Amino acid sequence: MSDPIGFQCADHSTCMTTLLAQAEAHCSAVGLRLTPVRRRTLEILLAEHRALGAYDVLALLSAEGLGSQPPVAYRALDFLVKAGFAHKIEALNAYTACVHPGEDHTPTFLICRACQTVAEADTGLSKGRLGDAARAAGFVIERTVVEATGLCPDCVQKAA
């Protein structure tokens, strides 16, 4: 990644294809099953650098005959999150594809409130200062949520 905080990728179609291929490779390597629903769910998330709600995903899946009840979407999303192919954005109760899976990261998200774009950074924040503070207090961190909401570069310009 040349741009650690990318609000755009050079070629999104390539970006998608690559990430999908990586997911497939990882699954067959580790013995996970990227079933049709799961695969399609990942494609749906990859299609946009936005966070989608579970019901948004469900609506798309359902339109393609891939299941119509909430658990279908939640199971697929949970699988992707556990496998490291997607993340949950807690501030939005929504999900987004991971843009650098495999890397052992505790991601940071920059969420644009105007265009809903989500950028994934890896600032090492939780390993650094937060980790230090926690260790000092004797707290053992298992998971971190770091999310910033605001305006992305594009929307800042539009506002001006």
Add this chain to the structure above:
Amino acid sequence: MSDPIGFQCADHSTCMTTLLAQAEAHCSAVGLRLTPVRRRTLEILLAEHRALGAYDVLALLSAEGLGSQPPVAYRALDFLVKAGFAHKIEALNAYTACVHPGEDHTPTFLICRACQTVAEADTGLSKGRLGDAARAAGFVIERTVVEATGLCPDCVQKAA
């Protein structure tokens, strides 16, 4: 603050009283109205260093005849959050009293998954590295959510 990340306060009853008094003072200073429902909601949150769901709060309010419908709790909680007397914990969809209101902070939370205790730190994290990263990308941060889930010192000991 001697202990920036306090998992306990020396005397919780004093802690509560002080914070309530601060809230009252702030309200009359700024012209906000700490009505019975709002005041009681703050007391409820202050009663424990835990995050409570809106419906937990509602149940307690309701038992005291202070309103029985969801909006009652949500409005009171929204007021407290806006006024800076409480925070929403996004990872839990729950609310907790702010332990150092007035200070201009972008807080960090350490959430124990075993005892549900929430500690509020102010590591300056979002002003530091995260802020730098965002500025570099041209992103304008308006709000940050920094939450770590894991085990607090007490529960680490119990586990061992």
Add this chain to the structure above:
DNA sequence: ACTTTGTATGTTATAACATATCAATAGTGA
């Protein structure tokens, strides 16, 4: 006192997000 205005509350209904449970099925390894 009386009206105006704005803030807060009450009430009903529903949107949005998430999970429990259990039966049916398909893939996998002995």
Add this chain to the structure above:
DNA sequence: TCACTATTGATATGTTATAACATACAAAGT
């Protein structure tokens, strides 16, 4: 093939949050 496990399908429900509208009520001006 059989047993085992993971996955899917289906139904129902639980949980969190807000929309929409009506009413109460306090502060400020006349």
